[in-house]
Structures are given as C-alpha cells and as structure tokens.
Amino acid sequence: MTSDLYTVTIVKYGERSTVRSDVYLNHHIYGEADGPIGMDYFFWVVQNAERTIIVDTGFSKQGGQIRNRTFGIEPARAYAALGVDPATAPDVVVTHAHYDHIGNLDIFPRSRILISQEEFDFWTGPLAARKQFHHSVQDEEISALVAAEKQGRVTTYSGTLELAPGVSLLELGGHTPGLSVVLVATDEGTVLLASDALHYYEELEADMPFAFVADLPAMYTGFDTINELVSSGRVAHLVSGHDPDTLSRFKPVTAGELAGIAATIGSPA
Secondary structure, eight states: OOOOOOEEEEEEEEEEEEEHHHHHHTTGGGGGOOOEEEEEEEEEEEEOOSSSEEEOOOOOOHHHHHHTTOOOHHHHHHHHHOOOOOOGGEEEOOOOHHHHHHHHHOOTOOOOOOEEEHHHHHSGGGGGGGGHTTTTTTTTHHHHHHHHHTOEEEEEEESEEEEEETTEEEEESSSSSTTTTEEETTTEEEEOGGGGSSSSHHHHHTTTOSSSSOHHHHHHHHHHHHHHHHTTTSSEEOSSSSSSTTTTSEEEESSSTTTTTEEEOOOOO
C-alpha cells in the first residue's frame, strides 16, 4: 500500500556570518542598530518507503567558492548518508533558481525536475541577465536546467501542483518571480518547507522582508499566506530557508555522518 506520509530531513550543508543590514530590505527604516547575524544553508529530503523527493540541491563547489561559501558537508555525501541513490532518479523540486538552491543538479542526471513555469521562464529570459538578478545565479546551472528541459526532464506548473499523494507545491513568488514552497504530510502534521519565501522566522514575526526581492508585494502576500496556513492549523511545522534556529526546532539527527547538521520531522513511513 502506498503511503501518503513522509519523513522530512533538513540538512545544513553550509553557513556564513553577515550583518542584519545585509539581509533585511532597507534595514535602516526599522530604527534598530545593525548587528551580526548568521545564515545557514539547507536542502531538504522527503522520504517514505515508496518514494524519495529532493527539495533543492544546495550550492555547487564553484558557486560557493565564487561567493566565499564553504561546505559543512558536500551534498552528494549527505544524500548518500540518507540512502538516496541517484540511479533511482528521484524527483527533484527546484523551489527557485538561485545558486544556493539549484547547484548540483548533475548529481541526479536522470531525475525529473519540477519548477514553476514563471520561474523557468524568467531565468531563461532576457531580464535574468540584469545585474540585480544575475548576481544570484550561476550561468552553468541555468544551462543545466535548460539542457534538462530539452531532454524532457523538466515539469513546470503554475499556482499549485500535487506532486504525489501527501506532497504539493505552492507558487508564491516574491523573492524570485516564481518561487515555490512545498507542503508535506507527516505523522506529526503538515510541514511547510518555506525555502526563501521565509529566509528567517523573524521576517514573518516582524514583517521584515529579505533584502533580495523580485516582487515586494508578492513577498508580503507570501507572508500573509504562510501566516494563514500556520494560524489555521493547516501547517503544523514551518521550516525556514536559512535561519540558524531552524535545526533546533526539530528532532536532531544524533548519529552518523549527519549528526549535528540535520534534523527530522515525522517517523519513517
């Protein structure tokens, strides 16, 4: 019998230190002092006995080096530690095409890639070359996405998509034109993988948008949508895209190669 419940594993594969004025849009308008803030880098793996779904693939070695980012663990090693076999061609969800979410697609050369139509069209279109957008992507990673599309491995959608029983994609935009979040059913309730619709929990709590935004009204509307999903009880667990507090909110992985850098939600199904 196919299960529609999953285990979600949150994997921290890198981190960096920065300041608040670098991560919050127009930080000066909030009347608070600047100060240090951390940023963690995550990807997510959704698994049950019948199915594995990869949500984002982290930054590549090259994409990280250019920006002075370093791996805590290389994504390929983390996937292996979770028993993910690229030969089985698990579905790969690309929430958006920034370098720290779409690197390493080459780990999954046979997989279907899911990305919103708006996101795909924007990053393969002319405006993506403008500096304010282009600084967040790697050309070779967009080329890899285009190559996958030509191979018939890219599935696009608009608005919402039920990827599998218990897993759905919801397009919010904001941070990028077609950014999506992922809703996953577990035996502990529904998980919302917010990706960069919510870099930090504080964005939602203080209504403070992230510094890099393609569509500010859409980002605010995304905050409202996330708030409604949580307050209504439809979402039991909210997982941010970059907040260093994220892992501490969930069950830590305490053994093996991912000890101390991963957490889980839901029991194995």
